[in-house]
Structure formats: C-alpha cells, structure tokens
Amino acid sequence: MxxxxxxxxxxxxxxxxxACSEYLKRLKAYAKVEIRExxxxxxxxxxxxxxxxxxxGAAILVAVPEGSHAILLAIEGKERSSEGFARRLDDLALSGKSDIAFIIGGSDGVSDAVRARANEQMSFGPITLPHNLARVVLLEQVYRAFKISRGEPYHK
Known part of the structure; x- marks a missing residue:
C-alpha cells in the first residue's frame, strides 16, 4: 500500500x-508512506x-497523487474506531485501492475544490485538533490499523 x-x-x-518520524519509521514495514507539506x-x-x-487548495490538489483514493480529515467526516479504521483500509486495499491520500487542511479549512476531490471524509471526533497533532494522530492510527489487520500486538 x-x-x-x-x-x-x-x-x-x-x-x-x-513524533512523526517515529511513526514513519514504524510504518516502513507495512507501507510506503510519504508526507507532502x-x-x-x-x-x-x-x-x-x-x-x-x-x-x-490549489496546492493540495497538485500534491494529491493522481488516481489515489483521497480521504479528507474533517470534523464532519465519518468517525471510526481504530478497528473500524483498520477494516476500512483493508476494504480499500481489497477493492484495488492501494494508493491512499489523506488530506489535512489549513487552520481556515479547505476549498470547495478539495472537498470535491475527496472520495470520503474522516473525523477523529467532534474535537478540534491542532494540525500538527492531527498529523501525529493520523500516522499513529495508520500504524495501529496495520498492526490490528495483521493481528500483531500493539493496539490494546
């Protein structure tokens, strides 16, 4: 993936x-992960x-890889448990979508064009997170999802 x-x-x-470097290092065993700032x-x-x-928004659209399944992080997006998030990533992979792009917008949100490009929206809940923390939480949850999917210890 x-x-x-x-x-x-x-x-x-x-x-x-x-913190991001630590999770990127851990993720190397599971996926190729790239950060585009x-x-x-x-x-x-x-x-x-x-x-x-x-x-x-224009810069985000250029940075999202062509053909990727784009998931926008947004408060109004779908909330999932860690297990549910792992299942969602598995479902995407099984349906042939092995190129996933997560979008974390700026402090004033994202443009309508970015919202239109997103295939789905995901939320970490109704709380507002600083964008730096949202990036760390996202990487941790992606790592946790791979561990859960493989039945490896970590997520308890």
Missing part, C-alpha cells in the same frame, strides 16, 4: 517532527481567508 499525507503547514517544533498562506497577504484557502 502507498499512503500519502498531504498536510498544510510545516512542523516547526521538534517534538512534532520527532503545503505552505500555509497568510490570509492578510493573500487578500483574505477565502483567497488563502483557494491558494492552499
């Missing part, structure tokens, strides 16, 4: 980068929130 995480914003603090656009410099969201 090939997984691409398209995320708006850079990991500035070392602890976020270290999109620069966040300052609304004050872009002519407003809508303009910055559109510019970020």
């Amino acid at each position: 090939r997984i691409t995480v398209v995320a708006v914003g850079k990991l500035k603090e070392r602890f976020w980068a270290d 999109i620069s966040d656009i300052d609304p004050a410099k872009a002519g407003g929130v809508d303009a910055s969201r559109e510019r970020e």
Whole structure:
C-alpha cells in the first residue's frame, strides 16, 4: 500500500517532527508512506481567508497523487474506531485501492475544490485538533490499523 499525507503547514517544533518520524519509521514495514507539506498562506497577504484557502487548495490538489483514493480529515467526516479504521483500509486495499491520500487542511479549512476531490471524509471526533497533532494522530492510527489487520500486538 502507498499512503500519502498531504498536510498544510510545516512542523516547526521538534517534538512534532520527532513524533512523526517515529511513526514513519514504524510504518516502513507495512507501507510506503510519504508526507507532502503545503505552505500555509497568510490570509492578510493573500487578500483574505477565502483567497488563502483557494491558494492552499490549489496546492493540495497538485500534491494529491493522481488516481489515489483521497480521504479528507474533517470534523464532519465519518468517525471510526481504530478497528473500524483498520477494516476500512483493508476494504480499500481489497477493492484495488492501494494508493491512499489523506488530506489535512489549513487552520481556515479547505476549498470547495478539495472537498470535491475527496472520495470520503474522516473525523477523529467532534474535537478540534491542532494540525500538527492531527498529523501525529493520523500516522499513529495508520500504524495501529496495520498492526490490528495483521493481528500483531500493539493496539490494546
């Protein structure tokens, strides 16, 4: 399986980068995982929130691999347990979708074009997470999903 995480914003603090690096290292045994960072656009410099969201959205669309099954992380998306998430990834793989792209938008959300490109939306619940933390949680949950699917210890 090939997984691409398209995320708006850079990991500035070392602890976020270290956490992501740890899960990327663990995931090497299960999948090819790539992070594609999109620069966040300052609304004050872009002519407003809508303009910055559109510019970020255009960059997201370029970064999502062609033909991939795109999953947008959004509060209004489908919530799944860790086991349910593992089953969803298994179902996608079994249906021939082995190229998955997860999209983590910017602090002002994503453009309508990004929402239209997404094949589905996923949520970690009704809470709001900082985007850096959402990236760490996503990588951890992807790793946990592979462990669950293979019946390997970790997820208890």
